[in-house]
Amino acid sequence: xxxxxxxxxxxxxxxxxxxMRTKVLSAEKGFKRAVSLIKKGDIVVFPTETVYGIGxxxxxxxxxxxxxxxxxxxxxxxxxxxxSSPDKVKGIASSVPEEFYLLAAKFMPGPLTVxxxxxxxxxxxxxxxxxxxxxxxxxxxxxxxxxxxSCPLAAPSANRSKHVSPTSARHVYDDLQGRVKLILDGGExxxxxxxxxxxxxxxxxxxxRPGAITAEMIADALGQVSSNGNVIGVAKxxxxxxxxxxxxxxxxxxxxxxxxxxxxxxxxxxxxxxxxIMLEDAHANVGGRNFISLGSTLEEYMHNLYASLxxxxxxxxxxxxxxxxxxxxxxxxxxxxxxxxAGGKTL
Ligand code: TXA
Ligand code: MG
Numbered sequence: 001x002x003x004x005x006x007x008x009x010x011x012x013x014x015x016x017x018x019x020m021r022t023k024v025l026s027a028e029k030g031f032k033r034a035v036s037l038i039k040k041g042d043i044v045v046f047p048t049e050t051v052y053g054i055g056x057x058x059x060x061x062x063x064x065x066x067x068x069x070x071x072x073x074x075x076x077x078x079x080x081x082x083x084s085s086p087d088k089v090k091g092i093a094s095s096v097p098e099e100f101y102l103l104a105a106k107f108m109p110g111p112l113t114v115x116x117x118x119x120x121x122x123x124x125x126x127x128x129x130x131x132x133x134x135x136x137x138x139x140x141x142x143x144x145x146x147x148x149x150s151c152p153l154a155a156p157s158a159n160r161s162k163h164v165s166p167t168s169a170r171h172v173y174d175d176l177q178g179r180v181k182l183i184l185d186g187g188e189x190x191x192x193x194x195x196x197x198x199x200x201x202x203x204x205x206x207x208x209r210p211g212a213i214t215a216e217m218i219a220d221a222l223g224q225v226s227s228n229g230n231v232i233g234v235a236k237x238x239x240x241x242x243x244x245x246x247x248x249x250x251x252x253x254x255x256x257x258x259x260x261x262x263x264x265x266x267x268x269x270x271x272x273x274x275x276x277i278m279l280e281d282a283h284a285n286v287g288g289r290n291f292i293s294l295g296s297t298l299e300e301y302m303h304n305l306y307a308s309l310x311x312x313x314x315x316x317x318x319x320x321x322x323x324x325x326x327x328x329x330x331x332x333x334x335x336x337x338x339x340x341x342a343g344g345k346t347l
Contacts, residue, residue, distance in 0.1 A: 047186030054154035210333035251319035
């Protein structure tokens with residue numbers, strides 16, 4: 001399927017990079033084409049259980065550079081290498097500690113990325129020149145089959161840099177049409193937020209980005225983990241210093257409904273078109289104001305968060321998101337993304 005044809009631009013070199021024909025094929029139908037594109041050194045978008053990724057042969061420097069171009073990603077932000085099974089990690093990392101195997105037994109394949117010392121054979125462009133490498137085994141069968149049939153894939157989330165991560169092929173198309181030849185459509189991502197990133201090169205394993213595999217789950221597997229629930233500004237995960245996951249219109253987090261409604265009325269009186277993004281149980285109490293429901297549970301909130309932000313930025317000019325207390329578990333990971341989307345702004 002092709003959603004739209006591209007119009008050529010005057011600049012020929014640029015035109016080639018941003019005006020290619022973008023095909024969206026089901027993950028089954030597009031499989032062979034995806035394998036062949038990757039083997040030829042091109043980039044392909046593929047589904048994972050967390051968010052969609054834009055992948056290239058991790059050992060092909062030129063191919064990996066295309067990812068940075070397509071996303072508009074800063075060169076100093078390293079990529080995750082996706083492999084198909086724990087035994088494949090040896091070719092990517094120079095040493096693999098026992099902790100890795102303890103985690104692998106419990107959480108892999110799954111939404112957990114581990115940072116290990118980098119193998120010299122891996123091109124520096126993948127790790128942005130750093131001596132460590134982030135590695136993950138995706139739970140999505142589509143992703144693992146693609147890796148098995150081609151090679152380890154260096155892949156960030158398949159959004160334009162600084163935008164919200166994509167959880168459907170349509171989201172990817174909205175961001176990357178014309179910039180990538182093939183998007184494999186595997187339906188909606190199950191989890192909905194990016195993987196937990198855990199650094200195993202520190203004395204105590206350290207969570208650099210919270211995700212669906214929580215601090216409690218990791219501590220249970222390893223005995224200890226360092227997590228302050230707030231990784232913003234931690235330079236060891238360079239990506240965290242950028243305003244990630246942000247919608248295109250301003251967003252704030254409201255910790256109580258009265259404040260949310262007061263803010264809604266206030267910005268509306270100034271000519272904004274606001275929307276409340278909240279769990280369904282608030283719906284009956286907002287008096288017919290614009291409302292996007294996140295479902296009824298924290299898991300549903302996580303699954304729907306990015307899609308709701310993308311929907312909201314298309315129709316409204318101001319987003320008010322529901323915040324909640326988060327001391328442990330998946331609530332910490334979810335509030336991390338909600339606050340990032342709002343650039344830390346709370347009511
Ligand atoms: O769920 C996910 O992790 C998705 C799917 C596609 O696998 N990928 C993803 O990639 O979210 P990306 O590039 O959007 O986010 C990776 C994060 C960035 O914040 C990056 O800075 C950090 O991981 N990272 C990558 N390599 C690292 C390293 N060697 N040390 C510390 N942080 C690293
Ligand atoms: Mg990303």
